[in-house]
Amino acid sequence: MRFASLGSGSAGNCMVIEQASTRLLLDCGFSLKETISRLADLMLDPEKITGILVTHEHDDHAKGVFKLAQKFNIPVWLSHGTRVMTERYLAKSSDVQFKVMDSHTSFAIRDIEVTPFPVPHDAREPTQFTFGDGQYKLGVLTDVGNTTPHIEHMLNGCDGLVLECNHDLTMLEQGPYSYALKKRVGGNLGHLDNASAARLLARLDNHKLKHIIAAHLSAKNNTPALAKDALGQVLNCNSDWVGVATQDTGFEWREL
Numbered sequence: 701m702r703f704a705s706l707g708s709g710s711a712g713n714c715m716v717i718e719q720a721s722t723r724l725l726l727d728c729g730f731s732l733k734e735t736i737s738r739l740a741d742l743m744l745d746p747e748k749i750t751g752i753l754v755t756h757e758h759d760d761h762a763k764g765v766f767k768l769a770q771k772f773n774i775p776v777w778l779s780h781g782t783r784v785m786t787e788r789y790l791a792k793s794s795d796v797q798f799k800v801m802d803s804h805t806s807f808a809i810r811d812i813e814v815t816p817f818p819v820p821h822d823a824r825e826p827t828q829f830t831f832g833d834g835q836y837k838l839g840v841l842t843d844v845g846n847t848t849p850h851i852e853h854m855l856n857g858c859d860g861l862v863l864e865c866n867h868d869l870t871m872l873e874q875g876p877y878s879y880a881l882k883k884r885v886g887g888n889l890g891h892l893d894n895a896s897a898a899r900l901l902a903r904l905d906n907h908k909l910k911h912i913i914a915a916h917l918s919a920k921n922n923t924p925a926l927a928k929d930a931l932g933q934v935l936n937c938n939s940d941w942v943g944v945a946t947q948d949t950g951f952e953w954r955e956l
Contacts, residue, residue, distance in 0.1 A: 701718065701831070701835075702719075703862075706950045707729075707738060707950045708916050708947060711729075712730040712764070713728075713761050714729060720810075722750045722812050723749050723750050724750055724751050724809060724812060724831070725753070726753050726755065726840060728761075728764040729763055742952075751776070753778070755826055755828060755829075756827070757782050762789060766790055769797075777800075777814070778799075778801065779816070781823075782824060782826070783798060802816075803827040813831070815854065817854045820848065822890065837857060838860040839858040841892075842862070842864040843864065845889040852903055856905040858908065859909065860956050861901075861913070862915045864915055865922065866892055866893060866918050866921070867891060867921035871921045872885060872918075872921040877920070891916065911954045911956070914928060914943065924946075
């Protein structure tokens with residue numbers, strides 16, 4: 701199993717997870733043209749995408765999903781709440797194939813076992829995921845205001861982990877955002893800061909971990925160096941071993 705990112709941040713998010721001939725996209729917050737271009741950078745043909753999973757309805761995760769799904773006849777998996785809240789993206793003539801999922805129940809999409817789990821975020825019914833192929837496990841956690849015992853349970857024993865490091869608390873406090881936006885981002889339904897992400901990582905069983913990627917970094921309230929240092933200290937490794945998902949290029953293929 702391998703995974704990569706087309707881009708990560710407030711201007712758009714999309715990941716791809718691949719096992720054998722199964723290729724899944726997680727979110728799509730880019731325009732149709734941009735998505736096709738970024739897929740090509742990873743040597744991927746959009747016609748070969750098996751399915752799209754949507755974490756929640758915010759623009760940077762969902763605004764590009766349905767145009768891509770419509771054009772290439774790709775089924776879309778999402779929670780009931782996310783399905784309701786993404787109606788605004790659908791054209792009247794849309795015939796996108798929806799698969800409404802239970803956020804507590806695993807299911808298979810061909811060669812990949814998908815396990816959704818609910819998370820605290822300011823959306824209708826947000827979910828995050830782990831992905832497995834029977835041997836390896838990839839965990840993804842972004843857009844979450846704080847951790848829970850269930851989240852920690854779901855992310856134990858990952859071979860690869862993509863973990864939100866949205867902001868540095870000091871940079872957010874001293875940064876250009878309005879007071880209301882600072883409260884939203886830093887609140888219990890907002891985004892994980894570097895220190896909170898590190899504390900979560902420290903509580904996980906990481907004995908199988910081969911790849912750790914800091915994701916969804918704020919352009920104004922964080923730096924890659926701060927995120928990498930926070931996670932590297934927990935894993936007692938050189939910070940250069942910690943990857944970063946960037947807004948412009950995401951990250952290249954990682955193999956599990």
